[in-house]
Amino acid sequence: MKRPFRFLAIVGLLILSLVAAWRGGLLPGVPAPWHDDLRILHEERDGTRVMVIELRNTDTRTRWHSEGEDHRIDIRRRGPTLYELDIAQLYDGVDPPLQRRMQSALQLEPGRTEVGGFRFTEPGKPVQRQVVEILLPAPAS
Secondary structure: OHHHHHHHHHHHHHHHHHHHHHHOOOOOOOOOOOEOOEEEEEEEEOOEEEEEEEEOOOOOOOEEEEEEOOEEEEEEEOOOOEEEEEEEEEEOOOOOOEEEEEEEEEEOOOEEEEEEEEEEOOOOOOOEEEEEEEEEOOOOO
């Protein structure tokens, strides 16, 4: 009687773990979840780490905010295409922890736009490059 219950409990926990990973965007091929009309995707291109910040509802919203273990983002729309960006990438893999921050105001059109990047070196490792891109939706037809 104990073995079937134990087996069902293990299978149930496995299913719950997979569902949680799927909902959290941790499984390969599953996009990250939206949070407050903002989604952060991480890509790798030719040895460069790319953080893609995807916004939606750009026709009605004027502010997007997100904080996570590796980022702090505050974006404000000041006009039809004018955006103020305050983007911090956080990295705690070294001591003391690093924070790379960019603040700028840019004219952004729909589509993918590279807005900045960082280069850094950890002791004994090659130079690493990180790029930040903003992805705005096409206007509704």
